[in-house]
Amino acid sequence: MVTTIGILGAGRVGSAIARTALKAGYAVTIAGSGPAADIQLIVDIVIPGASAMSAAEVAASADLVVLAVPMHKFRSVDPATLAGAIVIDTMNYWQPIDGELPEVATDPRGSSEIVADHFATARLVKTLNHIGYHDLETDARPAGHPDRHALAIAGEPQAASVVAEVIERFGFDAVYAGPLEAGTAFEPGSTVFGGRHTAAELTAELEFAAAADDAA
Amino acid sequence: MQIGAYSFGDTPLNPDGSFRNTAEGIRTLFDAIVLADRVGLDYFGIGEHHTVSMPASSPGALIAAAAAATDRIILGSAASIISTDDPVRVFQQLATADAVSGGGRVEITAGRGSSVETFPLFGHDLADYDRLYAEKLDLLMTINNSPTETVSWSGSVRPAIDALAVVPRPVNGRLPIWLATGGNAASSARAGRLGLPVSYGIIGGEPHRFAPLTELYRRSAAQAGHHTENVKVSVATFGLVAPSKAEALERFYPGWHTLNVEMGRLRGWGAPDRRQFDAQVATPGAYYVGDPDDVAERIVHLHGYLGHMRHFLQGDFGGLPPEHLHESLTLLATEVKPRVARLLAAK
Ligand SMILES: NC(=O)c1ccc[n+]([C@@H]2O[C@H](COP(=O)([O-])OP(=O)(O)OC[C@H]3O[C@@H](n4cnc5c(N)ncnc54)[C@H](OP(=O)(O)O)[C@@H]3O)[C@@H](O)[C@H]2O)c1
Numbered sequence: 001m002v003t004t005i006g007i008l009g010a011g012r013v014g015s016a017i018a019r020t021a022l023k024a025g026y027a028v029t030i031a032g033s034g035p036a037a038d039i040q041l042i043v044d045i046v047i048p049g050a051s052a053m054s055a056a057e058v059a060a061s062a063d064l065v066v067l068a069v070p071m072h073k074f075r076s077v078d079p080a081t082l083a084g085a086i087v088i089d090t091m092n093y094w095q096p097i098d099g100e101l102p103e104v105a106t107d108p109r110g111s112s113e114i115v116a117d118h119f120a121t122a123r124l125v126k127t128l129n130h131i132g133y134h135d136l137e138t139d140a141r142p143a144g145h146p147d148r149h150a151l152a153i154a155g156e157p158q159a160a161s162v163v164a165e166v167i168e169r170f171g172f173d174a175v176y177a178g179p180l181e182a183g184t185a186f187e188p189g190s191t192v193f194g195g196r197h198t199a200a201e202l203t204a205e206l207e208f209a210a211a212a213d214d215a216a
Numbered sequence: 217m218q219i220g221a222y223s224f225g226d227t228p229l230n231p232d233g234s235f236r237n238t239a240e241g242i243r244t245l246f247d248a249i250v251l252a253d254r255v256g257l258d259y260f261g262i263g264e265h266h267t268v269s270m271p272a273s274s275p276g277a278l279i280a281a282a283a284a285a286t287d288r289i290i291l292g293s294a295a296s297i298i299s300t301d302d303p304v305r306v307f308q309q310l311a312t313a314d315a316v317s318g319g320g321r322v323e324i325t326a327g328r329g330s331s332v333e334t335f336p337l338f339g340h341d342l343a344d345y346d347r348l349y350a351e352k353l354d355l356l357m358t359i360n361n362s363p364t365e366t367v368s369w370s371g372s373v374r375p376a377i378d379a380l381a382v383v384p385r386p387v388n389g390r391l392p393i394w395l396a397t398g399g400n401a402a403s404s405a406r407a408g409r410l411g412l413p414v415s416y417g418i419i420g421g422e423p424h425r426f427a428p429l430t431e432l433y434r435r436s437a438a439q440a441g442h443h444t445e446n447v448k449v450s451v452a453t454f455g456l457v458a459p460s461k462a463e464a465l466e467r468f469y470p471g472w473h474t475l476n477v478e479m480g481r482l483r484g485w486g487a488p489d490r491r492q493f494d495a496q497v498a499t500p501g502a503y504y505v506g507d508p509d510d511v512a513e514r515i516v517h518l519h520g521y522l523g524h525m526r527h528f529l530q531g532d533f534g535g536l537p538p539e540h541l542h543e544s545l546t547l548l549a550t551e552v553k554p555r556v557a558r559l560l561a562a563k
Contacts, residue, residue: 042432072343185485193486194480194486
């Protein structure tokens with residue numbers, strides 16, 4: 001059971017996820033790239049209720065870790081601190097911010113598979129990347145609400161089901177897309193990315209993407 | 217509260233949707249600024265932008281021209297992409313415009329820009345994003361705060377300046393320098409630490425959710441010992457005013473749709489969604505599109521959360537017909553502004 005969620009990255013996405021997690025009743029620890037003191041005031045005011053820590057402390061404190069750092073900085077996160085942990089990868093390769101990243105641009109695989117090479121001993125799950133950080137907080141709805149949206153999840157089934165429960169508690173229906181490779185279906189440029197979908201609509205989009213993949 | 221407008225330039229479209237000459241977008245913008253001054257708007261911001269659809273690449277040049285053609289309006293860059301420009305030149309151009317204006321009407325808003333066309337254009341490496349911004353802002357502030365023409369500065373992004381003259385000086389000694397941010401908490405803390413006024417660009421979500429950021433800004437400023445009148449907040453949002461809300465929506469939607477199709481193609485998201493638009497054009501949404509009563513009420517509603525002293529709107533993109541921009545600017549000055557003043561006084 002997940003009780004503490006640790007977040008690496010106290011930027012826009014990390015803060016929005018932190019507040020969403022607190023609202024859903026989780027304990028939250030959070031780190032920026034530096035010592036806890038650097039983000040203490042930010043956390044006190046913008047994410048009240050969360051505990052500011054160093055990145056290593058966050059990794060050690062949490063049942064589930066969320067990677068919310070810019071894609072071009074993921075290698076600055078020490079993989080040894082995440083060994084064995086379930087880790088949500090929220091990152092997108094976003095050229096306006098990340099610039100040219102040839103290792104990502106020339107690799108035919110999805111970005112999360114590349115990230116997974118770096119965190120080889122972690123259990124990486126891709127989700128929360130295809131919703132805007134503004135929308136995460138405004139779109140959360142209780143289960144069964146007619147306006148509830150769905151979020152896609154890709155990763156090894158056991159870790160993905162742990163993450164699915166968290167997503168449901170955040171206020172979204174979780175739709176399992178398949179193993180990490182299936183994450184390409186909701187990367188930037190896909191029909192899913194940035195849109196709003198019910199669980200049925202999202203399932204249909206993901207099935208369509210998988211069928212197109214098989215045909216290719 | 218000051219009421220204003222801002223623009224990145226808006227290249228007009230041909231009937232088939234193709235772009236007309238980018239120079240026309242600049243001329244339209246210049247005319248709009250002159251009109252805004254005539255009708256009594258408080259502020260006009262020119263955002264540095266480098267795309268065919270939004271061609272206002274040179275705020276300094278446009279502000280200098282506008283300074284000569286206007287009498288009262290405050291003119292500012294909104295924002296200057298300071299990371300990839302030369303802070304010495306940015307300062308000199310705006311200080312020159314300040315001299316032309318008679319003094320006290322020209323401001324700089326320093327930002328990093330949410331798109332990064334300027335990095336390849338001016339030959340900078342995106343890997344230096346943070347360092348370029350921090351150091352160039354420091355240089356800009358060093359020049360501005362200098363008591364005389366003679367400036368010294370050293371850093372890593374350019375050769376040191378050793379007691380060289382940077383002229384002209386602003387008429388009133390210094391130019392107001394604002395820090396622009398899109399909502400990253402670290403930027404609010406930075407603005408507070410530096411004691412600079414902060415300008416929030418809120419282009420989506422629910423603007424009142426910026427309240428903790430303004431608190432973070434004010435607390436950071438207080439902690440750093442800044443209790444000056446410089447600690448203040450402005451807000452830039454999308455918006456367009458028309459005689460009726462229905463007309464405002466009808467005028468604003470096509471440009472918004474065009475802009476989002478363009479952005480979506482660039483950034484990999486899908487077609488814009490009318491439901492998303494509809495949610496944004498009423499409280500608590502981020503688009504201040506409506507009749508004067510509606511827009512005034514929503515600005516005052518946001519003021520209850522952010523305590524901002526200036527609210528300025530961008531409505532000209534995707535080829536908005538100039539007459540719609542002109543009517544919006546006029547209504548903002550003559551109808552929205554007095555309503556906002558009345559509502560705030562009654563609070
Ligand atoms: N924009 C969206 O709506 C959206 C939606 C979904 C996903 N995403 C993805 O989410 C990620 C984060 O985006 P953002 O907009 O939140 O970026 P951001 O505002 O720039 O924040 C990034 C944060 O990561 C921190 N960081 C950098 N290296 C770190 C490290 N080694 N350990 C811990 N923290 C570190 C930074 O701290 P310092 O300031 O100390 O460097 C900063 O707090 C990106 O990959 C983006 O593609 C974005």
